[in-house]
Amino acid sequence: xxxxxTNQNIVYVxxxxxxxxxxxxxxxxxxxxxxxxxxxFMSFQSLISGGFIYSLITSGIGFYVLLFGQLGVAIAFxxxxxxxxxxxxxxxxxxxxxxxGVTFGIxxxxxxxxxxxxxxxxxxxxxxxxxxxxxxxxxxxSKFSGLLVGGLFALIIISIASMFMNLPxxxxxxSYLGVIIFLGLTAWDVQKLKAYYYSTEYDEEMRSKLSIYxxxxxxxxxxNLFLYILRIFGNRSRD
Numbered sequence: 118x119x120x121x122x123t124n125q126n127i128v129y130v131x132x133x134x135x136x137x138x139x140x141x142x143x144x145x146x147x148x149x150x151x152x153x154x155x156x157x158f159m160s161f162q163s164l165i166s167g168g169f170i171y172s173l174i175t176s177g178i179g180f181y182v183l184l185f186g187q188l189g190v191a192i193a194f195x196x197x198x199x200x201x202x203x204x205x206x207x208x209x210x211x212x213x214x215x216x217x218g219v220t221f222g223i224x225x226x227x228x229x230x231x232x233x234x235x236x237x238x239x240x241x242x243x244x245x246x247x248x249x250x251x252x253x254x255x256x257x258x259s260k261f262s263g264l265l266v267g268g269l270f271a272l273i274i275i276s277i278a279s280m281f282m283n284l285p286x287x288x289x290x291x292s293y294l295g296v297i298i299f300l301g302l303t304a305w306d307v308q309k310l311k312a313y314y315y316s317t318e319y320d321e322e323m324r325s326k327l328s329i330y331x332x333x334x335x336x337x338x339x340x341n342l343f344l345y346i347l348r349i350f351g352n353r354s355r356d
Contacts, residue, residue: 268294268297314327
């Protein structure tokens with residue numbers, strides 16, 4: 118426990134409890150990534166051997182089941198956070214991670230095993246650096262939330278527009294923009310964990326659910342950062 122003086126009142130900050138909350142959040146995120154990675158490997162093996170995953174993804178129905186299933190789980194997870202107990206929230210997170218793993222099995226085929234592995238390593242290093250910045254910086258990153266959210270919407274619009282218009286160099290530009298935005302979002306989401314913890318001082322169940330939700334947000338930051346970095350690696354290997 119540490120203490121500091123604010124308005125001449127002694128305020129106690131449960132630093133030990135927050136560290137435990139932070140550790141639990143990142144552990145949940147790491148488990149999600151491990152689930153995705155393990156299933157992605159099995160999916161990759163099935164795809165190259167023409168197995169069940171190959172039949173599922175190549176069939177029109179199977180592809181849309183995965184796509185809308187992933188979207189549905191994400192919406193249910195976010196919308197039902199107040200209603201679900203921590204176990205249900207954790208299960209939904211793992212289901213989302215598993216579906217992501219199935220779809221990610223195609224990445225080594227599309228970009229090559231080496232590029233995929235190197236992109237993962239590079240993403241891990243950048244993610245850890247931004248997580249440390251988000252944890253230690255004294256700057257209130259929420260001041261830049263409008264810029265980050267606006268940049269995210271701009272990224273989505275540009276990505277959709279590029280599907281219909283042949284814009285030279287747009288893929289690389291979108292990828293670099295995506296990396297910058299999700300680096301910022303990673304630092305912001307890590308900083309938000311402190312607010313999650315201290316806003317649920319008298320509600321342990323909600324605190325547990327927010328730990329899982331925070332892990333889900335960081336998982337999405339990592340996954341999106343990885344995808345944009347992989348596109349950059351893939352683009353360079355084709356040059």
